[in-house]
Amino acid sequence: MENDVVGELLCVEAELQDVQDQINILLDHQERLYRKQSELKALLEECKTSENEANNNASIAAEDWSGNFEWDSRADDIRFNVFGISSYRANQREIVNAVMSGRDVLVIMAAGGGKSLCYQLPAVLCNGVALVVSPLLSLIQDQVMGLTALGIPAYMLTSTTSKEDEKFIYKALDKGEGEMKILYVTPEKISKSKRFMSKLEKCHNGGRLSLVAIDEAHCCSQWGHDFRPDYKNLGILKVQFPNVPMIALTATATYKVQTDLMEMLHIPKCVKFVSTVNRPNLFYKVLEKSSVAKVVIDEIADFIRQSYPNNESGIVYCFSRKECEQVAKELQERGISADYYHADMDVTAREKVHLRWSKNKLQVIIGTVAFGMGINKPDVRFVIHHSLSKSMETYYQESGRAGRDGLPSECLLYFRPGDVPRQSTMVFYENSGLQNLYDIVRYCQSKRNCRRGAFFQHFGEPLQDCNGMCDNCAYGHEIKEVDTTYHAKVIVSLLRDMQDNEQRATMLQLVDRLKVKMKKLERRIPAYSVCN
Numbered sequence: 344m345e346n347d348v349v350g351e352l353l354c355v356e357a358e359l360q361d362v363q364d365q366i367n368i369l370l371d372h373q374e375r376l377y378r379k380q381s382e383l384k385a386l387l388e389e390c391k392t393s394e395n396e397a398n399n400n401a402s403i404a405a406e407d408w409s410g411n412f413e414w415d416s417r418a419d420d421i422r423f424n425v426f427g428i429s430s431y432r433a434n435q436r437e438i439v440n441a442v443m444s445g446r447d448v449l450v451i452m453a454a455g456g457g458k459s460l461c462y463q464l465p466a467v468l469c470n471g472v473a474l475v476v477s478p479l480l481s482l483i484q485d486q487v488m489g490l491t492a493l494g495i496p497a498y499m500l501t502s503t504t505s506k507e508d509e510k511f512i513y514k515a516l517d518k519g520e521g522e523m524k525i526l527y528v529t530p531e532k533i534s535k536s537k538r539f540m541s542k543l544e545k546c547h548n549g550g551r552l553s554l555v556a557i558d559e560a561h562c563c564s565q566w567g568h569d570f571r572p573d574y575k576n577l578g579i580l581k582v583q584f585p586n587v588p589m590i591a592l593t594a595t596a597t598y599k600v601q602t603d604l605m606e607m608l609h610i611p612k613c614v615k616f617v618s619t620v621n622r623p624n625l626f627y628k629v630l631e632k633s634s635v636a637k638v639v640i641d642e643i644a645d646f647i648r649q650s651y652p653n654n655e656s657g658i659v660y661c662f663s664r665k666e667c668e669q670v671a672k673e674l675q676e677r678g679i680s681a682d683y684y685h686a687d688m689d690v691t692a693r694e695k696v697h698l699r700w701s702k703n704k705l706q707v708i709i710g711t712v713a714f715g716m717g718i719n720k721p722d723v724r725f726v727i728h729h730s731l732s733k734s735m736e737t738y739y740q741e742s743g744r745a746g747r748d749g750l751p752s753e754c755l756l757y758f759r760p761g762d763v764p765r766q767s768t769m770v771f772y773e774n775s776g777l778q779n780l781y782d783i784v785r786y787c788q789s790k791r792n793c794r795r796g797a798f799f800q801h802f803g804e805p806l807q808d809c810n811g812m813c814d815n816c817a818y819g820h821e822i823k824e825v826d827t828t829y830h831a832k833v834i835v836s837l838l839r840d841m842q843d844n845e846q847r848a849t850m851l852q853l854v855d856r857l858k859v860k861m862k863k864l865e866r867r868i869p870a871y872s873v874c875n
């Protein structure tokens with residue numbers, strides 16, 4: 344009898360091993376299919392793009408923006424002698440040529456790729472004034488300061504503009520008096536100031552409006568990660584000035600966002616320049632986040648001390664304002680030069696922190712998502728996420744603030760499932776909010792797939808080699824397989840009970856109830872221990 348049982352047990356074990364082997368084969372197959380699926384999706388997007396462009400304007404395909412143009416030598420002269428740039432980066436020359444040819448242009452170029460030159464160079468080359476719409480005051484101030492230092496007459500019309508400058512700007516628009524090549528405004532100026540719009544109209548009627556640039560153009564789309572209601576009204580610019588070339592620029596836009604913003608800005612026939620989202624100098628890594636807050640801070644402090652002992656700049660992103668302050672305080676207590684930045688602080692205090700950090704007087708800035716657009720520091724060596732972002736797109740943008748100078752930099756994300764419900768309550772009412780959140784959760788939980796590959800997949804781009812620049816590709820992870828069938832059954836029965844009794848619970852309450860129920864069951868049926 345015992346022999347029979349042993350024999351049967353061996354058979355079952357052999358069969359189980361066989362099943363496991365088949366599962367492994369299927370998992371490999373699934374991974375290959377995912378890759379293929381992402382490549383095919385990218386191809387489909389490309390086909391759609393070229394099909395749309397062909398439908399919109401058959402001549403686009405035939406146009407070659409890298410050929411010779413009459414402004415070539417003047418453009419080279421200004422690029423080199425005014426901007427001090429010795430050669431163009433990918434797509435820059437082609438974009439300048441398309442704008443100079445009077446076409447509307449959509450530019451999608453990764454952070455630090457050099458988008459500003461794409462409209463600033465044509466602005467200097469052309470007669471008249473270029474209007475630039477940009478979402479943030481700090482961003483505008485930086486740009487105007489930079490251009491003024493290069494000797495380019497650039498101005499901004501914002502709440503901080505002096506009466507004297509305002510008078511000069513209005514005169515320049517109205518009558519073409521004084522020298523003004525570039526004028527920066529926030530989108531509110533377009534939607535809210537009738538006076539400004541009437542002066543702009545006069546500038547246009549006098550043939551002096553050379554081009555319109557829309558920076559951070561993804562803000563137009565509700566499907567984007569940073570929708571701004573005032574951006575919705577920018578379409579008026581194309582309606583009022585149909586013959587003035589418009590250039591819309593952003594670091595990220597999925598196909599859906601691209602289509603949406605082209606529609607909002609009324610530029611259906613624009614020439615599109617899409618550069619890769621790949622940032623080869625960034626190393627992406629996901630770390631398991633301890634449920635003990637102090638442990639996480641200790642780890643972050645150790646990482647900064649050991650990897651960046653020479654005051655190299657970094658950012659730590661936190662979920663809430665309170666958490667920012669707490670993390671900053673605890674890092675300070677561990678001897679790290681750190682301070683916080685969030686929307687609850689007054690503007691002066693925020694600017695002070697930003698300035699200290701920009702000038703390397705402060706090593707680490709601890710920010711909420713409010714510390715975002717307009718951060719132009721090129722030498723940020725690390726971006727740490729104390730909790731996960733709300734989407735792949737947001738994470739790409741935030742982590743992308745590292746290494747804009749092209750030098751090796753690190754992007755670390757601390758993940759624990761307990762942080763997911765905090766985000767899900769925030770994104771529940773956003774367009775595709777939960778779907779976007781689950782995409783990044785999948786990114787965090789993956790122990791097999793290339794992190795970089797996840798970005799390519801998300802932005803519908805063909806896969807490129809990671810060159811070992813993510814944790815999964817560099818060292819791989821030991822994968823422990825756990826059978827969770829029993830847990831799943833208990834969860835389902837728990838949910839059924841709650842449904843029958845019309846009860847509601849948050850995710851964390853649910854976890855607590857599950858723990859209690861598991862304990863009860865274990866006591867009753869010890870064989871089904873949680874460790875099973």
Ligand SMILES: Nc1ncnc2c1ncn2[C@@H]1O[C@H](COP(=O)(O)OP(=O)(O)OP(=O)(O)O)[C@@H](O)[C@H]1O
Nearest residue numbers: 428430431432452453454455456457458459460594
């Ligand atoms: N062709 C070039 N050669 C060398 N440096 C360049 C070139 N074009 C731009 N740069 C420099 O690269 C840096 C980043 O450029 P820019 O600020 O325009 O990037 P961006 O694409 O707007 O990035 P972000 O989306 O992060 O704002 C700037 O210091 C700029 O002077």
